[in-house]
Each structure stands twice: as C-alpha cells, then as structure tokens.
Amino acid sequence: MNLTPESKVLVQGITESPASTRAALMMKAYGTNVVAGVSPGRGGLEVEGIPIFDLVEQAVAAVGHVDTAVILVDAYSVLDAALEAIAGGIRQIAIVTGGVPPLDMVHLVRKAEATETLVIGPNSPGIIVPDKLLLGTHPKEFYTPGPVGVISRSSTLTYEVALELTEAGLGQSMAVCIGCDAIVGSSFMQWLQILDEDDSTEAIVLVGEVGGWSEQAAASYIASAIDKPVVAYLAGRYAPKGPSLGHAGILISSRAAAQKAFGVTAPNKMAAFEEADIPVAARPSEIPKLLKKLLKKN
C-alpha cells in the first residue's frame, strides 16, 4: 500500500464530465500527486497542468510507475478501465463510479486477486488520509488528522462519522469507503488488516448496515485477527424491512433461501458483534465516547 503524498496517481476518465474533471482537480488541490489523466481521444491535451493520455500505458511510459488509478469513467466502461490500469502495472485502484454491473466486478475481483491489486469501490468516494492524500471525492471539510481509522460501506455516513470524531477531538488516520454497490472490490477484512498494520492508526471504526452479510464476516475476523480496539456502528436499526432502501446488498439478502444458505440472518448480526466483544454504537455521536473508553484502556 502506498498512501503517501508522494505516491503517483493517475485519473482515468479525467475529461469524462465536468464532475470528473472537478474531482481530479480537487484531489490535486488537496495535495495528491496527480501525475496524469487518461481520456481516449484527448491525448496530448492537459487539464490545469495534468497531462492527458489516450492510453494508460502511454501515461506510464511518460511519467513512470503509477501507484494508484482513480476511475471516473461511466459504469459500463469501469471493468475495461480497471483491466487497463492493471495491465499498466498499477496495483491500487479506486472506482468512484457507481452502478457497475455485479458480474463485471466478479471478473475484476478475480483479476485483482491474481495480480494482488487492491480495488476500492465501485460507488465510493475512495480514501482520504487527512491533510495528506485524497483518492476520490471525500469532501475535505469533515476530516482532521488523528489516530482513528474509519472503514465504511456508505459514503455520506463516512462523512457523518468523521465529523463526529472531528468534533470530539479525535482525528482520522485514514477513512475508506469500500463502496455502496452490491459487489465491491475489497472487503472489510482486507481494510481491517491494512489499518491493523498501519502505524498511525490506534483504533478502528467499522461502519456497516443492518442488511447484507459483510459485517457478520467482519465481526468474526476482528475477534480472531485484529489487535487494535474496534468500535462498530450499524445504521438501519429502525429502518423499514425490505429492499426499498437502495443498496443492492439488501436486495439480495431478502431472499430467504440464499440468506440461510450463507448462514446469516439479520437479527443475529448485532449478536455477532456482541459475541466478538466489539462495542456497537447506537448512533454516530456515541462512537467517540466508546472509542475514548477503549483508547484509555490500552
């Protein structure tokens, strides 16, 4: 993992829309080392000092090894863009675009595993290392540097949790939203491990949802493999049942047969955290209190 301000970042789809251009410039303004953009047909141009190339391989030839690709192309082109980045030797990919067809992600995940590529997203504001690095679209206003690592499934909820931490005087070592789509490129477990090994992280907040399966798997992983204190928060305790909320993961979990087959039912999700001895905050404002208690103990 290279998440230092020096690491080189390439933006795919940099001129795809005004929003993607703005995102690239926002990263650069934050101090991220954006070395190149890729937009087929726009090679040779530049956006406020960022040179644009037609192909990733041309960009890599011109600027040298690239650490991270941030993908801002349309949903049906995401798989191709990610495969192009991997072929260009890039081993960290942040996919901001949402609505990527799940089977494209299955394909990408296989490729990522074979090449040891870390994939964040799709449908994600990416990663922010406060005051150092922005890979994606997190609004910087909510973050301050500090000791808490945040891993989340939801973009705006990541901002909410960061804000509560910031206001309680607890900054963030890193915040990552793994993505809101049904199938995302990296798991809670991968990020728990990364934060467990990260020297600037002293405690971890895991932000999940009541639907879906990932949190359950994460709870047992934390119990067995994570040494740092972890606080969980699951949104949606009082949310209406059913797939009406929008995250596709919830949709799939409504199928009783599948749910049972994967050994998970919604009511025992909280129990899984209890069993693993992980405190669960009832709402975002409780997270700092729980963290402070745990940090004192250590």
Next chain:
Amino acid sequence: MDLLEYQAKSLFRQMAIPILPSQRIDNPADLKGLKIPYPVVLKSQVRAGGRGRAGGIKFVENTIDAVAAAQTIFNLPIEDEYPQVLLAEAKYDADQELYLAVLLDPVARRPVLLGSRQGGMDVEGSIEQMQQVAVDQEFSPFYARRLTLKMGLQGDLIQSVSTIVEKMYRLFVEKDLDLVEINPLGISPTGEVMALDGKVTANDDALGRHPDLAALSGKRQSSGLARERRSTHASGDRPHSHSKAQQSPEFDPKSKSPISNSESLQLIELDGNIAILCNGVGLTMATLDAVTHQGGKPANFVNIGSLDRYDAANALRDRAELGLELVAQDKSVKVILVNILGSASKTEEIIAAVAGYLERKARANRHIQVVLRLVEIDADAVKKRLGQLPVQLASTLDEAAAASVSSAK
C-alpha cells in the same frame, strides 16, 4: 427487476432448459382457444412467492372450470398485486422435486450454485438440505457436477441435473442476472427433468446493455449513459417490495438543467409525522434511527442520492425542491428534517432549495416547519438568507433529530 414466470420461462426456452407447453392468458376468454390438452394448471403471474398457498395456482380439467378458475385468479391479489396475465401450462407428474439456483455471494464476490433435493413449496422449511458450490474461477461444468453430488444425486441424474445447472449459469452470465432459480425442477418417473417454475431477477444496473430485458419492464430504454441508466434503477419496478412504496413523477423533461430529469426520486412512506430528506442510503438510515431513538415517528423519507452527479447548480436545486414537494405531499407531515452532508458549494444549493420551496408554500398559505441540518456554514449569513421562513438550523444529527421531534409534537 423481477421477471414474471412466463418471461423467465421464455429465457429458459432460449437456453434449451426443458419447460412444459404453455400459453399466456390475457383474459378468461382466451381459454376457449387453448391449444394445450387438459388437465391444465393455471398460474397467477405475479412476482410474489407463495402463489400456491395464496390460491393463485389451480388445476382444471375442462374449459368451463378453466374459465371460472381464471376469473377467480385474475381477481385475487397476492401481496397487493393483481395479475395482468395468467399462464396456462400442461400438468406434469413429478416423482421428485428439486431446488436449483444461481446467484452472487456478495461476501465472497463470486457466483454460487445452490441446490436441494427438497424442492417445491417447502424449500424454505428444509433449508438445512441446501447445498452450495462457489464458482471461484472461470466456470466449467464440473462446478455443476460438484453441486449435484453434494445434493446426493446419483446415476443418470448427475448428468441431467448438472446440465440444467450449467445452462442456468450461462443464462446468468449472458444476461447479467441477479438470480436464476428453478423451483421445482420436476423429475419424472423415467428420470426426465422439467423446469416447472422459474424465477429470474435481472440486474437493474446492467439493464442498459440488455435491451431485451429492459423491454420486459415496459419502461423507456436508456441510451447507455451511466446517469440515464440509473433512472431505470431509481424508478425500478418493485411494487411488491414495500407495500406503501410509491414512485415519484419524473422530472419535467423541459427543465433547463440537462441532468435534472435523469433520475427519479423514490418516496418511501411510513406512518409518522416527520418527513426526512437525506443524501445517501447510509445517512438516510442513520437519520431514521436518530429520529426514532428520540421518540419521533418518521412519516416518510427520500434519498436524493449523490450531490456530485449534478454538475449544473440548478439541477441539484430542482432535485432538492422536488424531494421537498414529495415528502410534504402527505398531510400528516408536520416537520421536514433535511439532513444533507456535502461540500460547502453544494450546501448553498440546498439552502436555496429550502428557501425557494418555503417561499412558494408561504404564498400558497401552506405552513410547514423545516429543520435544516448543515455543517460548517456561516450561520448568520444563512439566517439572513432564510429571513422569516420557518426553518430551524441544526449542526449535528442528534440536534436535528431532537428539534424535529419536539416540533412535531
């Protein structure tokens, strides 16, 4: 998007998965021209499960019985849905009924094959019989054979059932599906296999590259742009998913902002008196939790989604104003809690939307209270902008929830 049984079966036919002779019945009179010999089974074409138990499946021996049964089924709602179409199908004597499915495991991020020897109506009651095989690399038919052996099948059934699973998998991939299910797969006394019922769920995000499936939903097809594709998702037809869910009208296509008509908003109705307008699914859920925790009752909610997608400033403003109109339609709403987290420039647009909305309401003499939760703003400037409008500002989620709950009393 869930397909109806007859639509699923037409996909099965394309894949050469064996299905019985059948005929679509649009009204009871169609049964007079029935080409399938009696006895026949008539099946309600609704998306809900448990049709048999609900009385939506009837066996008939002759035309008179069939017409009467069809009339009954057409008038029988199942989970609030009336069938538009019935399916008349030949009767099949199965010796054994299996369950088969292909779907995605979101944790492993791989397709899985599911199978049980206890198929039919009781599948959810005998869930411990369910076997699964993860397709962790490129698919090859041995994955399907692995499943049939785990299910405990023997002899010729290993090959005949695994061939069905293989075809289901190919359909799953070819059409970008969320689910292919055959329940039951009938096995005749001579060992022939037959898909007696089927469920296919198309992936809403992938519909833009499957015009044949998109056409089944009866909605306009997209141009292939990501934003426009999301519209099929946002306005996705899941009338069964939440009994009180309803769709909003689409944006005015003549609106000046090019993106404002690209995505419809979904209003989810509950039974309280506090309306909630948020951006993002997680934040919406957290806001519902906060209001409920403080003793309030949400009346409904709308998630206006990502703010970044709206390049033109007035597009976001239009969208937020439409969201406000939607949540306030319900006369029991006393307070609207607007909780928006985004960068400062987007926040300005939300303030403008709230002010514009309330000014319009004031002119129409409808008074409604708004609690506006905003972060890192110049409160004095905002207060000046809002003037005498009935808006309470809050800077945290807990404050906003508390203010909404006390105003709603």
